[in-house]
Amino acid sequence: MNMKMKLFSYNLADTFIHRLSGLTKLICFLFLTFAVMYSYDIRVILVVMVFSILLMRIAKIQFSQVRLMVIYVLIFILTNAVISFFFSPEFGTTIYGTSHEFARVFGISLTYEQLFYQVTKMFKYASVIPLGMIFLLTTNPSEFASSLNSIKVNYKVAIAVALTLRYFPDIQRDYKDIYLAQQARGLELSRKAKFIDRFKNSLLIVIPLIFSTLDRVEVISNAMDLRGFSKGKTRTWYTTRKFSRQDALALIVSGLIFIATVSVSIFINKSRFYNPFI
Numbered sequence: 001m002n003m004k005m006k007l008f009s010y011n012l013a014d015t016f017i018h019r020l021s022g023l024t025k026l027i028c029f030l031f032l033t034f035a036v037m038y039s040y041d042i043r044v045i046l047v048v049m050v051f052s053i054l055l056m057r058i059a060k061i062q063f064s065q066v067r068l069m070v071i072y073v074l075i076f077i078l079t080n081a082v083i084s085f086f087f088s089p090e091f092g093t094t095i096y097g098t099s100h101e102f103a104r105v106f107g108i109s110l111t112y113e114q115l116f117y118q119v120t121k122m123f124k125y126a127s128v129i130p131l132g133m134i135f136l137l138t139t140n141p142s143e144f145a146s147s148l149n150s151i152k153v154n155y156k157v158a159i160a161v162a163l164t165l166r167y168f169p170d171i172q173r174d175y176k177d178i179y180l181a182q183q184a185r186g187l188e189l190s191r192k193a194k195f196i197d198r199f200k201n202s203l204l205i206v207i208p209l210i211f212s213t214l215d216r217v218e219v220i221s222n223a224m225d226l227r228g229f230s231k232g233k234t235r236t237w238y239t240t241r242k243f244s245r246q247d248a249l250a251l252i253v254s255g256l257i258f259i260a261t262v263s264v265s266i267f268i269n270k271s272r273f274y275n276p277f278i
Helices: 022-038 042-058 063-087 091-096 112-138 141-152 155-183 195-226 246-266
Strands: 101-106 108-111
Touching: 022 112, 022 141, 042 112, 042 246, 063 091, 063 112, 091 112, 108 112, 108 155, 141 155, 155 195
Parallel strands: none
Antiparallel strands: 101 108
């Protein structure tokens, strides 16, 4: 399976991050995500972004694995920035309490305050993506399910979460198979066709993809019923990982980053927003 086919699937490697338990990675992900979401201080956001990119390098995650997600995220960020500007072009001036105009377009005043707010918001969204990719690509679904069950999460819920994580690469593989099958039948989906034609033809992949998904759900459900799933109150796990010093270190570091972020907003900025215009 080539690298493109490994998008969203567990990337087997022997790194510090891979050796952490799934529960530890989930808590660290929540700590760092909450830190970014809480603060509108671009300095803090950039520090977390650099830290998350460094973690991606440590986890040996290749850009080809996350390229598609990066494209989608960039489209979302740019679309969000344009829409939020047109609906509230002076929101930045309201937040920072000042107005420094540098241009006027179609009667709309463009201010440095609004520009700074928009840039901060874009980095805010962008900094969360590496964290999510690290969690998805370095967490074994089965081990993650056992970690959830170890903190008294019902094993049925834990299994459902594990199946969901395993489902992403399965859907991608089915999409790729249907894509190639449709091309073999003469359906033009390559770059030779016009964009509108490719978009219309791509919609023809959705119906067989839905049916293949429903078939897969039925097969998995029947297999689980035949093996007596949910008959007992507890179960054992083939893949489990004990809490180690590495887990403790990761939790401490992510917790300190979260505390530092909140402290900067409360004690230094006196607000969630960093104001460079005062």
